[in-house]
Amino acid sequence: MNEVLRKGKLAKEASYLLQTLTSKQKNEALYNIAQQILLDEAIIINVNKDNLQKGKQLGLSDSILDRIMLNSERIKAMSEAIMQIIELDDPIGETLQTIKKDNGLLINKVRVPIGVIGMIYEARPNVTLDAAALAIKTGNAVLLRGSSSALSSNKALILSIHKALQPTIVPNHAVQLIEDTSRETARELFQLNQYLDVLIPRGGKQLIDSVMKESTVPVIETGAGNCHMYIDEEADLNMVEELVINGKTQRPSVCNAVESLLIHNTWFEQYGKQLLSKLTFHEVDIYGDETVRSFYNKAKLATEEDWGTEYLELKISVKIVESLSEAIEHINQYGTRHSEAIITENKENAHVFLNRVDAASVYHNASTRFTDGFEFGFGAEMGISTQKLHVRGPMGLEALTSSKYLISGDGQIRN
């Protein structure tokens, strides 16, 4: 039997044990993991150096190498994140609904683990640990398949996890890594309906698109973020400057960074030049519509493609709109349903924007950069869902649960 099938079967078996564990038993396992990775810090960093060296030889970009890199500080942060997950309430077993029927049937809807979670991800070895911790906390088994660029680091982390689980009731098979990182094992995971209850991709657009297209296992899409800020007629100039610069430049490579500005024409006439100059000062390239170009000659002309582009670098598209409705329609057409913001002092306009824009997180007078499981208080996250089924936005513990109806009777039959 090949690796994927074998580990899938073991994960399924482990999931039946995991669903019966108490919060105390699961937290003990998490505590051990949080401690073990600190103990193994030197080994992990050493192995990680190998990954970085090979990555450099292969010509990986600095931003990818940065994602692969583990140092003492990052390992401490991962350990602390696990300690925080221990503190969170265990959602498993919660009664979500109780229905008493006239015939005496008692129907209880309770929260249960999903079962086995498949995770396909790129570069970042911290996902290995976050996913393992969130899965154990929610009584799920997890089958991890990282990328070849971080394989040794992922293997070292799994070794630490298994060492930590040894004295606990949580079996090693609760957390397994697929060590064959060929394209073939990804394809096998796509079709592993027999053992996987869900598949979560984390990585670039290409990875996510291929999972969405090829997987018959139910997928949670953690999509791209073509995030907009709409500057309304009654927006405060200072606030606009702070939010736009924060949204665009604080960390341009992430999915909740701002990619496009929509500016009301009367606001633009008064303050547009000042805002655009500030962006230029922060080394942001501007791709504007005809109006923007005619007012600000450093702007390049935006093409139709720009409105739909997630730059992930210091570039921004800028469009002038004549109304709130035009802004909302533009966002609903070009947005990726991730994070969208309005800046305005007009409460009625804010209310309309929040309710009519179709996205996981919609902001009034705040930076889109806050869309993040940690910022929302979930301890960590399995990614940010941009689909509407099951979970939307940052995925915390509840996203890894399902429900089940338990029905008790004394011989009721249906007529």
Place this chain on the structure above:
Amino acid sequence: MNEVLRKGKLAKEASYLLQTLTSKQKNEALYNIAQQILLDEAIIINVNKDNLQKGKQLGLSDSILDRIMLNSERIKAMSEAIMQIIELDDPIGETLQTIKKDNGLLINKVRVPIGVIGMIYEARPNVTLDAAALAIKTGNAVLLRGSSSALSSNKALILSIHKALQPTIVPNHAVQLIEDTSRETARELFQLNQYLDVLIPRGGKQLIDSVMKESTVPVIETGAGNCHMYIDEEADLNMVEELVINGKTQRPSVCNAVESLLIHNTWFEQYGKQLLSKLTFHEVDIYGDETVRSFYNKAKLATEEDWGTEYLELKISVKIVESLSEAIEHINQYGTRHSEAIITENKENAHVFLNRVDAASVYHNASTRFTDGFEFGFGAEMGISTQKLHVRGPMGLEALTSSKYLISGDGQIRN
């Protein structure tokens, strides 16, 4: 532009209006539909007769013809179901969670419509009406694609619905029927990610399998039901007879009917022959394991295939087990995660069974036939989900909703 693309685009546009409607506006539309189909009863029944006649000529089975058939009683029942949906609380706008951050950000998670629901179904024209009513109540647009065998009936129902919507604020495009019932339009729906937020198949295994396999639009699987009853050592004979006969024979063609019995060996030694004779008396064919066969010569020998078969007719497989654990493992291996039951007077065993069996609905001392949106108090249902993501078990109003984070600030930026 072809029919699917054109109607998909119109549905998306309608969904943006629908999400802004009040409960009163949606209920007025539902009330008009409930009244209109009563007014149009004669037309609908007349058109339905055509469907039935053509169906007979094509040699459709009696059970399929029965599903297609509409009479005065059924139209009244459909109208009453809509009146019941009006009475249900509107889930849209409900605040699901409130998070206040130290930096002053206020995060509200609210319930919103999904958007556009695609529905592919076979035969039963009542699905047209149930789906339309549940969708309108939850502020969703719905794109319906029924089968050719019920096309005229579906068209007549849609005409009534559109007549009913005319004086209301709900646009006709909220409920549309794809009139081209070729295989091609089904395939187009599978790939309509641009406009569809979810696709729900309702029908036979072949339809559901092809949707699961080919659709890139997120699917809610409404799967088959290979439902078991486990008769524990301490089961009451009278209750067993009532529940088994009800589960197997009251309506054998539906997904929550019992397909397989697991019987504890000590119970079987004492009462087995009596139970099996009763099944034979009710014209149920028995497919048993070696033990069953040796005790009861009317039983045929079950093959490995029988354990995984949803008969949907008067056949049942019977296996003798030596323990509760063996029963649970068998169910987790061969079950389809739909509805499973234990019959026992032993509360501890019932508890273990309810918690360890992996299914949407797990029963203690009651018939599996109760797994149904109407029986659970949901008014109607969009089907019964056998997957673990988003919704599990009968799908009522909440299954047709998503959520969204609305975040209010006064200029917060991320550091």
